[in-house]
Amino acid sequence: MPKLNEHYQDLKESYLFSEIAHRVSAYSEAHPDANIIRLGIGDVTLPLGSLAIGGLHEGVNAMASAETFKGYGPEQGYEFLRKAISEYYARNGAEVEPADIFISDGAKSDTGNISELFSNDNVILIPDPVYPVYVDSNLMGGKHVTYISGNAENDFLPMPDPSVHADIIYLCSPNNPTGAVYNKAQLKEWVDYALANDAVILFDSAYEAFVSDPELPRSIYTIEGAKKCAIEFCSLSKTAGFTGTRCGYTVVPRELVFTASNGKEMSLHAMWNRRQCTKFNGTSYIIQKGASAVFSEEGMKQCQENIHYYQENARIIAETLKKKNIRFFGGVHSPYIWFECPDGMESWEFFDYLLNNAQVVGTPGAGFGENGKNYFRLTSFNNHENTIEAMKRFEKLF
Amino acid sequence: MPKLNEHYQDLKESYLFSEIAHRVSAYSEAHPDANIIRLGIGDVTLPLGSLAIGGLHEGVNAMASAETFKGYGPEQGYEFLRKAISEYYARNGAEVEPADIFISDGAKSDTGNISELFSNDNVILIPDPVYPVYVDSNLMGGKHVTYISGNAENDFLPMPDPSVHADIIYLCSPNNPTGAVYNKAQLKEWVDYALANDAVILFDSAYEAFVSDPELPRSIYTIEGAKKCAIEFCSLSKTAGFTGTRCGYTVVPRELVFTASNGKEMSLHAMWNRRQCTKFNGTSYIIQKGASAVFSEEGMKQCQENIHYYQENARIIAETLKKKNIRFFGGVHSPYIWFECPDGMESWEFFDYLLNNAQVVGTPGAGFGENGKNYFRLTSFNNHENTIEAMKRFEKLF
Numbered sequence: 001m002p003k004l005n006e007h008y009q010d011l012k013e014s015y016l017f018s019e020i021a022h023r024v025s026a027y028s029e030a031h032p033d034a035n036i037i038r039l040g041i042g043d044v045t046l047p048l049g050s051l052a053i054g055g056l057h058e059g060v061n062a063m064a065s066a067e068t069f070k071g072y073g074p075e076q077g078y079e080f081l082r083k084a085i086s087e088y089y090a091r092n093g094a095e096v097e098p099a100d101i102f103i104s105d106g107a108k109s110d111t112g113n114i115s116e117l118f119s120n121d122n123v124i125l126i127p128d129p130v131y132p133v134y135v136d137s138n139l140m141g142g143k144h145v146t147y148i149s150g151n152a153e154n155d156f157l158p159m160p161d162p163s164v165h166a167d168i169i170y171l172c173s174p175n176n177p178t179g180a181v182y183n184k185a186q187l188k189e190w191v192d193y194a195l196a197n198d199a200v201i202l203f204d205s206a207y208e209a210f211v212s213d214p215e216l217p218r219s220i221y222t223i224e225g226a227k228k229c230a231i232e233f234c235s236l237s238k239t240a241g242f243t244g245t246r247c248g249y250t251v252v253p254r255e256l257v258f259t260a261s262n263g264k265e266m267s268l269h270a271m272w273n274r275r276q277c278t279k280f281n282g283t284s285y286i287i288q289k290g291a292s293a294v295f296s297e298e299g300m301k302q303c304q305e306n307i308h309y310y311q312e313n314a315r316i317i318a319e320t321l322k323k324k325n326i327r328f329f330g331g332v333h334s335p336y337i338w339f340e341c342p343d344g345m346e347s348w349e350f351f352d353y354l355l356n357n358a359q360v361v362g363t364p365g366a367g368f369g370e371n372g373k374n375y376f377r378l379t380s381f382n383n384h385e386n387t388i389e390a391m392k393r394f395e396k397l398f
Numbered sequence: 399m400p401k402l403n404e405h406y407q408d409l410k411e412s413y414l415f416s417e418i419a420h421r422v423s424a425y426s427e428a429h430p431d432a433n434i435i436r437l438g439i440g441d442v443t444l445p446l447g448s449l450a451i452g453g454l455h456e457g458v459n460a461m462a463s464a465e466t467f468k469g470y471g472p473e474q475g476y477e478f479l480r481k482a483i484s485e486y487y488a489r490n491g492a493e494v495e496p497a498d499i500f501i502s503d504g505a506k507s508d509t510g511n512i513s514e515l516f517s518n519d520n521v522i523l524i525p526d527p528v529y530p531v532y533v534d535s536n537l538m539g540g541k542h543v544t545y546i547s548g549n550a551e552n553d554f555l556p557m558p559d560p561s562v563h564a565d566i567i568y569l570c571s572p573n574n575p576t577g578a579v580y581n582k583a584q585l586k587e588w589v590d591y592a593l594a595n596d597a598v599i600l601f602d603s604a605y606e607a608f609v610s611d612p613e614l615p616r617s618i619y620t621i622e623g624a625k626k627c628a629i630e631f632c633s634l635s636k637t638a639g640f641t642g643t644r645c646g647y648t649v650v651p652r653e654l655v656f657t658a659s660n661g662k663e664m665s666l667h668a669m670w671n672r673r674q675c676t677k678f679n680g681t682s683y684i685i686q687k688g689a690s691a692v693f694s695e696e697g698m699k700q701c702q703e704n705i706h707y708y709q710e711n712a713r714i715i716a717e718t719l720k721k722k723n724i725r726f727f728g729g730v731h732s733p734y735i736w737f738e739c740p741d742g743m744e745s746w747e748f749f750d751y752l753l754n755n756a757q758v759v760g761t762p763g764a765g766f767g768e769n770g771k772n773y774f775r776l777t778s779f780n781n782h783e784n785t786i787e788a789m790k791r792f793e794k795l796f
């Protein structure tokens with residue numbers, strides 16, 4: 001009989017979104033006339049820009065004739081896209097060479113698969129609350145996880161504790177679900193800590209395009225020394241509306257070389273390359289054509305129009321919370337607004353309260369970790385009119 | 399310092415295709431006028447059919463307006479595609495429910511990732527020679543592999559040894575690189591062996607669409623009992639020319655339930671679902687639209703036209719080998735032709751011989767395992783004219 005990977009038994013049932021769907025549908029069955037507004041969505045809603053659409057059609061057309069047809073491409077992604085991303089980095093103040101960039105079908109795959117490169121006896125720090133993939137992918141592999149606490153005292157931006165050693169550190173900035181963003185000084189503290197500990201930072205910048213303050217770091221590689229200690233994950237999902245189109249990229253600098261127990265040097269870049277060449281056959285040429293259109297200056301301008309639309313929604317939500325004197329996090333350089341549930345409610349309790357009394361759906365913070373259990377996430381991904389209407393109801397309620 | 403996954407040190411440097419490229423470019427530099435013909439290609443060359451192209455454009459168009467825009471889809475794939483594949487199975491004589499089908503970006507990802515579901519103390523059988531992903535993905539995870547020998551005596555179709563126990567068995571039919579295909583009786587022997595051993599068969603049918611004899615199994619689910627012991631991987635890469643477009647699918651029957659060491663039941667279907675939901679964000683909607691057009695009856699007719707073109711090339715290669723009394727394998731229900739190198743040559747030696755004396759490029763069997771070291775693979779993926787010309791040269795040479 002096959003012996004199965006029993007670490008899967010260590011996973012908590014992931015019922016967040018199914019439970020939300022379940023409660024919403026029960027409510028709307030009982031109240032068929034209710035106009036329910038969903039501010040729980042962690043997914044873009046605006047269509048792709050015309051340049052991305054043009055690039056995708058071009059990619060499809062190439063497949064239609066023998067002269068331009070594309071079969072297997074490089075597992076690392078096409079040079080034209082790696083170069084376009086390198087140039088995008090340069091415009092944002094970070095120097096990243098095309099050769100260090102790996103194109104993929106999205107940041108969930110890469111943030112999930114990266115743990116394969118490490119053995120099971122590392123001290124792995126993961127923020128709480130955070131995007132659940134980091135924890136689950138590590139548990140699946142039989143790894144142990146040490147939580148670092150995000151809380152109101154540290155503005156949901158956990159900082160290193162120099163007295164504690166770590167080997168691997170996950171950071172997510174702008175953060176999902178809290179919307180909190182590290183500034184350069186804070187990120188430098190993490191980089192310095194990682195260099196001092198010979199640790200690796202796994203930096204998820206999936207929401208970097210929402211950062212509008214040029215003083216805030218959109219890439220960890222704007223911090224000195226980061227290439228010696230950090231892998232960065234990014235995605236076109238929120239940058240360009242590619243959640244259903246699928247494209248991401250991961251930077252693994254060739255500087256990341258460590259010594260194995262037998263004294264041999266092992267390069268994380270070479271290992272990731274080998275991992276991708278063995279278990280991944282490259283991202284669709286069609287999608288890469290669309291992605292490269294996104295990274296042109298004009299393409300990025302179109303993306304920014306959509307992002308501004310979401311940012312305006314975030315501003316409306318933030319204004320309402322301010323008016324009601326509810327302290328919140330995020331909402332400026334992020335599509336997410338995170339706040340403590342009023343009256344000491346737990347997050348699922350508040351979920352029901354908000355649904356029942358305002359017909360507004362959000363996301364219970366408990367879905368993102370222990371520290372989220374009294375918090376709530378609203379998102380700016382619904383449309384303008386619904387966001388305004390939801391906030392009107394919210395104002396009345398409190 | 400992070401402890402890296404040192405099992406990566408157990409991997410052999412994978413230099414097959416880079417070494418081929420290196421030797422070919424050295425030759426063509428020395429002989430700039432040589433007309434080199436590549437019959438080493440493991441990749442389709444004909445453009446996609448018009449229905450697939452239409453489906454892809456439709457998918458792109460959906461992304462262009464808010465009403466039809468698609469964000470995150472189900473990690474398992476859209477129901478419309480899972481249904482279309484289920485119907486395709488039915489037309490080929492196998493009953494597979496949509497709920498057991500998982501859509502992915504290709505069979506390399508799935509055949510590579512599946513080993514995560516198993517612990518490291520299994521007896522794992524892998525044919526030699528075979529597609530290298532099975533071995534490498536297991537070694538990367540620290541697993542041990544037992545080779546089962548494909549050789550001229552068993553027509554490169556290794557059969558079970560009832561006196562030896564196994565837990566996990568990889569099979570690939572039609573095989574890459576040998577082109578050999580199990581018949582129903584042989585496959586039944588494997589299914590019966592797996593059931594007797596409570597083992598799991600990981601069946602790779604990436605080349606099933608090349609099977610033209612209705613008596614030969616295109617799916618392991620045409621064999622009784624297979625749903626209790628087999629996972630099947632398939633791909634649109636060779637079926638529909640999607641090598642650069644990227645779409646595959648994997649069937650994990652809900653019947654596959656095993657008992658863990660603590661007595662709890664664990665379902666491979668549930669585990670694969672959890673794996674995909676944690677580390678994969680679904681296949682691009684655009685690509686799934688193209689794929690669903692492929693699985694219409696008309697779409698599949700277009701695919702078969704391309705496959706017939708390749709089959710005719712295979713026939714030409716096979717005829718030449720027959721004429722020269724060289725025993726070969728494959729070439730009928732497969733794009734691959736596999737034969738012993740003449741005069742006891744090793745496969746790299748023969749590679750050089752063929753390049754130098756006929757300007758024809760093939761693939762040395764050594765790249766697919768120990769048992770391939772005196773064998774050679776030619777493929778039918780070049781065009782008709784080049785295939786004929788290559789075979790003329792071949793005839794003259796021998």
Ligand SMILES: Cc1ncc(COP(=O)(O)O)c(C=O)c1O
Nearest residue numbers: 106107108131176206235237679
């Ligand atoms: C922090 C974070 N990282 C990564 C992802 C995954 O992005 P992708 O769509 O590229 O898989 C998400 C998606 O919600 C996310 O919130």
Ligand SMILES: Cc1ncc(COP(=O)(O)O)c(C=O)c1O
Nearest residue numbers: 281504505506529574604633635
């Ligand atoms: C036997 C076999 N399985 C799987 C694959 C991978 O196919 P895909 O393109 O779907 O990743 C190949 C590709 O060459 C193959 O030969």
